[in-house]
Amino acid sequence: MSDFELPPEPGSTRLVATLTVAGLLAGLLLASTYALTLPAIEANAAAALQRAVFQVVPGTTAMRKLVLTGGRFVPADGSEAKDAVAVYAAYGDGGRFLGYAIPGQGPGFQDTIKLLFGYDPQRELVVGMQVLDSRETPGLGDKIFKDPAFAREFAALAVRPEAVVVKHGTGTLPNQVDGITGATISSKAVVRIVNERCAGLLDKLPAAAEVPPAPKEESR
Amino acid sequence: MNAPSSPAEAARLHAEFVKGLWRENPVFVQVLGMCPTLAVTNSAINALAMGAATTAVLACSSLLVSLLGRFIPAQVRISTYVIVIATFVTVVDFVLQAILPDVHKELGAFLALIVVNCLILGRQEAFASKNPPLAAVLDALGMGLGFLFALLCLGATREVLGNGSLFGIDLFGPAFEPWVVMVLPPGGFLMLGLILLLFSWRLQRRAAAAAEEKR
Numbered sequence: 001m002s003d004f005e006l007p008p009e010p011g012s013t014r015l016v017a018t019l020t021v022a023g024l025l026a027g028l029l030l031a032s033t034y035a036l037t038l039p040a041i042e043a044n045a046a047a048a049l050q051r052a053v054f055q056v057v058p059g060t061t062a063m064r065k066l067v068l069t070g071g072r073f074v075p076a077d078g079s080e081a082k083d084a085v086a087v088y089a090a091y092g093d094g095g096r097f098l099g100y101a102i103p104g105q106g107p108g109f110q111d112t113i114k115l116l117f118g119y120d121p122q123r124e125l126v127v128g129m130q131v132l133d134s135r136e137t138p139g140l141g142d143k144i145f146k147d148p149a150f151a152r153e154f155a156a157l158a159v160r161p162e163a164v165v166v167k168h169g170t171g172t173l174p175n176q177v178d179g180i181t182g183a184t185i186s187s188k189a190v191v192r193i194v195n196e197r198c199a200g201l202l203d204k205l206p207a208a209a210e211v212p213p214a215p216k217e218e219s220r
Numbered sequence: 221m222n223a224p225s226s227p228a229e230a231a232r233l234h235a236e237f238v239k240g241l242w243r244e245n246p247v248f249v250q251v252l253g254m255c256p257t258l259a260v261t262n263s264a265i266n267a268l269a270m271g272a273a274t275t276a277v278l279a280c281s282s283l284l285v286s287l288l289g290r291f292i293p294a295q296v297r298i299s300t301y302v303i304v305i306a307t308f309v310t311v312v313d314f315v316l317q318a319i320l321p322d323v324h325k326e327l328g329a330f331l332a333l334i335v336v337n338c339l340i341l342g343r344q345e346a347f348a349s350k351n352p353p354l355a356a357v358l359d360a361l362g363m364g365l366g367f368l369f370a371l372l373c374l375g376a377t378r379e380v381l382g383n384g385s386l387f388g389i390d391l392f393g394p395a396f397e398p399w400v401v402m403v404l405p406p407g408g409f410l411m412l413g414l415i416l417l418l419f420s421w422r423l424q425r426r427a428a429a430a431a432e433e434k435r
Contacts (some may be wrong), residue, residue, distance in 0.1 A: 010293045018293055022300050033311045040318035048321065053409040135328070139262075139382055139400040182400075 022176040036208075048132075049088075049116075053101040056118035056128035058088035060098060062214050064089045066206075073205060075212050087205065092119070095214035097128060100205055104197035106152070111135035113144070117154060117194050122210055126163070126194060129154035134186075141186035153177045159198045165191050229381045236355050240362030246339045247370030247412075248419045253339040257371060258408035260330050264387050267375025268382075271368025273316065273331060274353050277308045279360040282348035286356035291348040293425045301344045302335070338366060374411050378402045 040134040065076040068085040077084065088101040099120040105112050111134065118128040124131045131145035144150055157163050165188045171178040179187040206212075246252045253274070260270045313331050316324040323422045324331065334340070343363055346354040379385060382402030384392045395403050401407050 015293055015296045016297055018291070019299060019303070022303045026303050029307055030310055033314045037314040037318035040279065040315070041321075044318065044321040133325070137404065139398065139403040 052116045052130050052132060053088045053090055053118075056101050056116050056130050057099045057120075058118075058128060059092045060090040060101075061093055062091045062095070063101070064091070064212060064215050066100075068201075068210070069140075071204065085201070087201065087215075089211055091214035097208055097211045097214070102131075102197055102201060104193045106189060106193040106196065108134055108144075109136050109141045109183075109185045113186075113189055113193060115190060115193060117197070119159075119198070119202070119205075121202075121205060123156075124158070124160060126154050126157040126159050126198075129190070129194065131190070136183070136186045141183045143180045143183055144186045144190050147180060149179055150178070154194075157194075158201075159195065162195045162199070163191050164202065233355055233358055236351075237358040237362040240359065240364070240366040242366065243370065244363075245366045245370055246363050247367060248415065250339075250342075251416070252342060253332060253337045253367060254412075256337060257374065258405065258412065260327060261371050261374035261378055261411075262382070262403040262407060263379045264372060264375040265323075266326050267371035268368070269316075269320075269327055270330065270334075271364070271371045273312050273327070274334055274337060274367055275361065275364025276312055277305060277334055278343060278364045279357055280308045281305045281340060282360035283344060283349040283353055285344045286351060286353045292349075297349065298341070298345070301341055301349075304346070305340050306335045318319070330362040339363065373406070373415065373416055378407055378411055382407055 017165045050063065053063050062113045066073040066087050066089055067076045067080040068087075069080060073087060083170045086103065090101055092098045096214055099122075101116055101118050103114070103116050105114040107113070113131060113136070114133040115129060115131045117126055117130075119125070129151060134142070134145065136142045136144060153171070154177070156174065158173075158176065160175075163175050163177055165179040165184070168178050168181045170176075177187065177191050240246060244250060247254075247257050256270050258276070261267045281301070284304050285301060289297075309332065312334070313324070316327075316331065343360060347359050351359070376386060379387075380391060381399045382404075384390060384396040384398045399407075402411065
């Protein structure tokens with residue numbers, strides 16, 4: 001490109017005009033694409049969340065979002081602050097309350113790990129866990145969501161006083177999680193996120209008897 | 221865009237398309253766009269998605285730059301190309317989020333980084349701005365598919381060796397001990413180095429054979 005000879009300078013008005021027009025057209029195209037794709041993107045995010053809730057609390061057929069306002073959880077009505085702490089009450093057939101799906105996040109090995117776990121207040125057990133977003137090392141740390149055996153560790157996990165990670169294959173007690181060989185930091189990060197969330201929220205969750213009833217229109 | 225008017229024209233267009241696939245392959249021969257080549261080729265499906273996204277951006281940008289090239293003053297051409305490319309990258313980003321959220325999640329930040337893939341800017345500067353739309357699009361498609369092919373070669377070999385699977389399908393069963401290093405960043409460098417070695421060895425042999433023939 002060194003032999004490229006610039007034609008005479010066309011005057012700065014023309015240069016500014018060209019870039020302005022290019023910017024305007026680009027903005028127009030982006031705004032319309034955004035408007036066109038936004039409904040689908042939001043629907044995808046909602047569907048992904050619903051799938052995750054249904055998975056971490058086995059047997060769920062309906063859910064209701066609860067937000068923390070003034071120290072207690074109330075059904076979300078759209079008026080809550082955007083960053084309000086939220087949990088999802090999960091209901092089975094016939095509107096029977098099953099448990100909560102609780103989102104949590106914290107630092108992993110490389111980047112923030114976002115996850116969702118199910119908690120059954122009647123049995124006081126974590127009943128499921130799914131990693132929603134992470135950038136853990138491929139082949140090692142990513143086993144926190146690729147290895148089904150690790151997910152099974154959360155199928156009935158005691159979290160009071162807290163869950164602990166032990167060397168792979170040595171977990172025997174209900175509050176022990178078999179760590180992933182080669183991904184100790186990632187395994188511990190997941191358990192730490194679950195512990196922190198439990199310590200902060202479990203006492204604030206409405207007791208099983210006080211949970212708001214299942215939403216009328218059962219969405220599947 | 222008019223249909224090619226003569227066989228010679230058709231042959232030229234065909235050549236513009238084909239050159240990017242192999243002879244001037246953007247990765248193996250021009251060694252352009254190394255960031256995505258190394259970063260997202262840890263599985264075949266990621267490589268395929270990145271190649272397809274890059275091809276789409278490249279083709280759209282080349283078409284627009286070829287159509288508008290003569291209205292753009294030379295002093296601001298690079299800035300204008302970058303605006304065009306960034307716009308299409310963002311469009312692809314939104315579209316992927318809307319229709320293939322899983323792929324979008326896998327590619328993550330690297331999707332936005334298509335903007336700085338020098339392959340795309342390079343094609344605008346070296347080809348699209350000086351050629352008619354049809355030739356520009358064919359050149360872009362050839363280069364894009366060549367890029368996709370190269371990424372797929374790397375992605376497939378790295379996934380097979382590093383994870384024992386191809387496109388997520390387990391190949392060897394539980395007895396296979398994966399070479400985890402192949403799906404980590406060093407594996408990208410190793411594999412790319414090996415493939416480039418193979419390419420230059422082939423070129424050298426061919427040059428030697430041609431010299432032999434002349435004598």
